[in-house]
Amino acid sequence: xxxxxxxxxxxxxxxxxxxxxxxxxxxxxxxxxxxxxxxxxxxxxxxxxxxxxxxxxxxxxxxxxxxxxxxxxxxxxxxxxxxxxxxxxxxxxxxxxxxxxxxxxxxxxxxxxxxxxxxxxxxxxxxxxxxxxxxxxxxxxxxxxxxxxxxxxxxxxxxxxxxxxxxxxxxxxxxxxxxxxxxxxxxxxxxxxxxxxxxxxxxxxxxxxxxxxxxxxxxxxxxxxxxxxxxxxxxxxxxxxxxxxxxxxxxxx
Ligand code: C5P
Numbered sequence: 001x002x003x004x005x006x007x008x009x010x011x012x013x014x015x016x017x018x019x020x021x022x023x024x025x026x027x028x029x030x031x032x033x034x035x036x037x038x039x040x041x042x043x044x045x046x047x048x049x050x051x052x053x054x055x056x057x058x059x060x061x062x063x064x065x066x067x068x069x070x071x072x073x074x075x076x077x078x079x080x081x082x083x084x085x086x087x088x089x090x091x092x093x094x095x096x097x098x099x100x101x102x103x104x105x106x107x108x109x110x111x112x113x114x115x116x117x118x119x120x121x122x123x124x125x126x127x128x129x130x131x132x133x134x135x136x137x138x139x140x141x142x143x144x145x146x147x148x149x150x151x152x153x154x155x156x157x158x159x160x161x162x163x164x165x166x167x168x169x170x171x172x173x174x175x176x177x178x179x180x181x182x183x184x185x186x187x188x189x190x191x192x193x194x195x196x197x198x199x200x201x202x203x204x205x206x207x208x209x210x211x212x213x214x215x216x217x218x219x220x221x222x223x224x225x226x227x228x229x230x231x232x233x234x235x236x237x238x239x240x241x242x243x244x245x246x247x248x249x250x251x252x253x
C-alpha cells in the first residue's frame with residue numbers, strides 16, 4: 001500500500017446519503033437508533049494504514065468516522081503545552097476531562113484553535129502512546145468515543161475499538177503490515193508534505209510505539225478474538241478498502 005491517499009485525522013459526521021442499502025446481516029443494528037447503530041471497528045499498529053482505510057470505508061458507506069488516536073494525540077498536545085508529565089496520571093486525567101475539542105471538515109480544534117497539523121508530529125505521537133498507558137486517561141476518553149456512534153453507522157479506528165470501546169461491533173478488522181513497510185509508508189507520506197525525516201528513526205519510533213502499545217496492561221493493542229486479520233504489506237489502499245467493504249457486504253465503487 002502506498003502512503004498516498006486522503007489524510008486521516010478527520011473525525012466526522014456522515015456526508016449525507018443513506019444506509020438503507022446495508023445488508024440485512026446487520027440485523028437489529030440496522031434500524032436501531034444511536035447507541036445501537038452499526039459499527040465497523042478497524043484496529044492496527046502505528047502506520048498500518050487504518051486511518052486512510054477507515055476514512056475511505058466511512059465515505060463509501062456515508063458513515064460517521066472516529067479517529068480515536070486523535071483524541072489521545074489531543075491529550076498529548078495539551079499535556080505538552082501545559083507541561084504535564086506523561087507519567088502524571090492524575091494530571092493527565094484532569095486535562096482529559098476538560099478538553100474542549102471539536103472536529104470540523106476533517107480538522108481538529110482545541111479551544112477553537114486548529115491543531116490538526118500539530119497533532120501529527122512524531123513528538124506528539126510518542127507522547128500520545130505514553131499517556132495512553134494510563135487506565136484513567138482511557139476511561140476519561142471512553143464516553144467521547146462512544147458518542148460518535150450514531151445512525152446511519154460508524155467506522156471507528158484505533159487500537160481497542162473492537163476489544164474495548166465497541167466490543168459489539170458488527171465487523172471487526174485488524175490491519176497488520178511489517179514495521180519496515182509501515183516506516184516506508186510514513187516516510188513517503190511525510191515527504192509528500194515536504195517534511196524530511198530519517199527513515200531509520202521512523203522505524204525505531206514505530207517499533208517503540210508498537211512495543212508500548214502491545215505490552216501495556218490497559219487495553220493493549222491486540223486483535224479481538226472475532227476480528228478478521230488483514231495483512232496489508234503487499235496490498236494497495238484501494239485493495240484494502242475493497243476488502244473491508246466486501247467483508248461488510250458492500251461492493252466497492
Ligand atoms: O492511531 P494513532 O497513531 O493516531 O494513535 C496515537 C497513539 O494513541 C497510539 O500510539 C496509541 O498509543 C494511542 N491510542 C490508543 N488507543 C486508541 C487509539 C490510539 O491507545 N484507540
